[in-house]
Amino acid sequence: MGSGDEQLPEIVVLGQPVVFELYDEQFCSRFRFLRPWESEEPLPHFLASRGRSTQAAICSGDFSLSAAVLANLPSLRLVVTSSAGLNHIDLTECRRRGIAVAYAGNFFSPDVADLAVGLLIDVLRKVSAGNRFVNNGLWPHKPDFPPGFKLGGKRVGIVGLGSIGFEVAKRLEAFGCGISYYSRKQKPFVSYTSYSTIHELASNCDVLVLCCSLTEQTHHMVNREVMLALGKDGVIVNIARGAVIDEKDLVSCLLRGEIAGAGLDVFEHEPRPSPELYQLDNVVLSPHNAVLTEESMEGLYQLICGNLDAFFIGKPLLSQVPDE
Numbered sequence: 001m002g003s004g005d006e007q008l009p010e011i012v013v014l015g016q017p018v019v020f021e022l023y024d025e026q027f028c029s030r031f032r033f034l035r036p037w038e039s040e041e042p043l044p045h046f047l048a049s050r051g052r053s054t055q056a057a058i059c060s061g062d063f064s065l066s067a068a069v070l071a072n073l074p075s076l077r078l079v080v081t082s083s084a085g086l087n088h089i090d091l092t093e094c095r096r097r098g099i100a101v102a103y104a105g106n107f108f109s110p111d112v113a114d115l116a117v118g119l120l121i122d123v124l125r126k127v128s129a130g131n132r133f134v135n136n137g138l139w140p141h142k143p144d145f146p147p148g149f150k151l152g153g154k155r156v157g158i159v160g161l162g163s164i165g166f167e168v169a170k171r172l173e174a175f176g177c178g179i180s181y182y183s184r185k186q187k188p189f190v191s192y193t194s195y196s197t198i199h200e201l202a203s204n205c206d207v208l209v210l211c212c213s214l215t216e217q218t219h220h221m222v223n224r225e226v227m228l229a230l231g232k233d234g235v236i237v238n239i240a241r242g243a244v245i246d247e248k249d250l251v252s253c254l255l256r257g258e259i260a261g262a263g264l265d266v267f268e269h270e271p272r273p274s275p276e277l278y279q280l281d282n283v284v285l286s287p288h289n290a291v292l293t294e295e296s297m298e299g300l301y302q303l304i305c306g307n308l309d310a311f312f313i314g315k316p317l318l319s320q321v322p323d324e
Helices: 018-022 024-028 043-050 067-071 091-097 109-125 127-135 163-174 198-203 224-230 247-255 275-279 294-312
Strands: 010-014 032-034 056-059 078-081 100-102 155-159 178-182 207-210 235-238 261-264 283-285
Touching: 018 024, 018 294, 024 032, 024 294, 043 067, 056 294, 067 091, 078 294, 091 100, 109 127, 109 163, 109 207, 109 235, 109 261, 109 283, 155 163, 155 198, 163 178, 163 207, 178 198, 198 224, 224 247, 247 261, 247 275, 275 283
Parallel strands: 010 032, 010 056, 056 078, 078 100, 155 178, 155 207, 207 235, 235 261, 261 283
Antiparallel strands: none
C-alpha cells in the first residue's frame, strides 16, 4: 500500500454491502478500507488486532452490529449503514458508547414502493404465472389460462404508514384503490381510515401491504388469524421484513386456499424461503432487492461518502439516526 493510501481515512466494512461491491473503485479512491471477509482470522480477532484505532465503519443491512462486535472497536465513533432499517444495529449500545449512526433514511422509499405495487400487480394479473405458462409450451395445449383480478377498486390496507407505506398508498390511490392503514401512530395529515388492530384492518381489506419495521411487537404479526380475517380472496405483499409474517402459517393458508396469493420480497429465513412457495402460481418471489436500482445505488454511494466526509471534517452528518 502506497504512502498516499496511508493518508486516507480508515474505514472498517462490516458485512458486504452491495453498494460497496458496485462502487469499490470509487470508494477506494477516497478511503482506506479494512475488509474482514478477506482475512482468515475470525471476525473478533480481526477487529481486535486491526480495528482498535478505526473511527468509522460501513455496515450492511444483514450484518448484526451487536455489543460484542462494538467491544472490539473501542475507537469507533461512526457507523454508516447502507440500509433504511436499523433492527440489525444495537442502537442502545451505540448511544452508550457515543457512536453516531447514519442510515439511508427515506432514501429508498420510492423504489421499495414501486416494487410493492409491481408485486401486487403481478400476483393479481398473474404476470409471472403467465410467463411460465407460455415459456413452458403449455399455451397450445391448454388455451384457457385462468383469468386474473383487476387492481382498481381493491381495498388496500397498509401496515406501517411510514415513508414507504405512504409512497405505496399514493401509487395505489392512482389505480383507484381505497386505502386504510394500521400503524403504531395515527397519521392526522392523511384522510385514510385508521384501524386500531391489524386484525380489524385485515377484516376490512382485500390486500395487505406490509411496510412496518421488524420489532418484538411486529414479529409474526401476520399470522393465521390475520390471514383468515383477510379471507380467501385476499392478497399479502411483504416488502418489510420476512419475520413480520409467520411463514409457516402463510404457506399453510396458501396451500389450503385460505388466501388468494402473496408477493414477497423478504422471507423469514433468507436466502432460503420455504420450498413450498416455489411451486405456487399465486405467489411471486423476489430476492430482497426492493432497494436495488441503478439510480438508488449511485445515490446511496454519494450519501455514504457524504456522511463519512462530514464526520472526518467535523460537520453534521447528512442522515443521522435521531436520538429517541
